[in-house]
Amino acid sequence: MPDEVLREDHDGWVQLTLNRPDKLNALTVAIFGELRAHIADLATAEGIGCIVLRGAGKCFSAGHDLADIAAGERPPSRGWHSETLRMLEKLPIPVIAAVHGHCYTGALEVALAADFIVAAEGARFGDTHAKFALTPVWGMSVRLPRRVGIATAKRLMFTAQMIDAAEAVRIGLAEYAIPDDGFATEIERLAAQVAAQSHFSHAANKRLLERADGVPADAALIAEWMDGEGRGPDMEKRIAGFTKR
Template sequence: MTDLVLREDNDGIALLTLNRPDKLNSLTVGMFRELRSHVSDIAKDDEIKCVVLRGAGKCFSAGHDLADIAEGEAVPSRGWHSETLRMMEKLSKPVIAAVHGHCYTGALEVALAADFIIAADNARFGDTHAKWALTPIWGMSQRLPRRVGIATAKRLMFTADMIGADEAVRIGLAEYVVPLDSFDTEIEALATKITTNSSFSHAANKHLLEATDGNPLDAGLQWEVLENEGVGPDMQERIMAFTGKKNSG
């Protein structure tokens, strides 16, 4: 039986690939179950320093499988999909959504649960809940306005318009655009750059940013001082490596 979400580890990077290319990686309960299992395993794996989430074949994902919706999904519990994405979002390791091709509705909700999105130049984003008389239940109403602002979120949700990679960057949905023919190389280089920095700092910074998101500035500053997690166990080693190289040069 083919895995619906593939995991490949390489030099501290876990590559998770949505793997229903014949169905444009449309999202099913089975796919979420495998994603959840991988996320749970990665959370306990100290060897993994960064996670990349991608789609196999022509696109990231065309979204929630409408056939599954129409037939009635056997969801383990109410809010189970949202809980799964929250588990991924709360990983202590940086998570990159690497989006090429389609990224619509449920797929966009998945991508938004990553720390940030990098877009290939053929990426297309959109929220089509309103087109099908649906309402979001995987986090769109919460994460999209936090990423792009409430007015832009309303525009995208009300119109169900599709936008390209450049527009996604302009509104703050994606970080930057990469030509498709160099997308793999760029994503690998970015993830590698992240893994060379401190995993302790990554985890501490993710916690700090989430804990203070939306707080008044003074409250956030107070939290940063009082709840600071201090220095990592490899701080001295890193500084010595830097000063040693500097002195020897």
């Protein structure tokens, strides 16, 4: 049986690919288990400055596998899926969700756990929990309003409306849209650009941003200069390389 999450190592960055293309990468306990194992490995990895999360075949993912739900899927523990996405979110490495095709409901919850989303022009997003008399348990009610604002999150959740990449960019769900035929090339360029920056700064900046989220500005500003991690071990080398150009 082929791996349901593939890892490809590039120069300074890693691509993780959801790999159930015959099922539109529908999300099961098994696929989450493999994703979780990769996340755990990457949490202590060295020399990696960016992670790209993609889907194989026609789309990123059509969402939670409804057949698994109907069959009474059994995750290892209550909250296990949500915990896995929190592990992804807290990685000390920038994570980019590269979305093409479908990105619905559970798949959108996965993408929202990345640091940001970039979309192919043909991508479509939506939250269909209400269509099936379900409520989110993987993070939608927390991450979606933080990304797009509470009123827009309510509109998307209450209507189960599908939106295209242009609308996703307009509301702040995705950072920018990329022509479908140049999607892979742009993702590789973006990942390489992120990976070329200081990995120390990436990890420290993610911690700063996490700490400041939702905190009053004065407290966050004090924490930044009191608890900031300062200069990284590669600072002198990077400055020297810049001044010698």
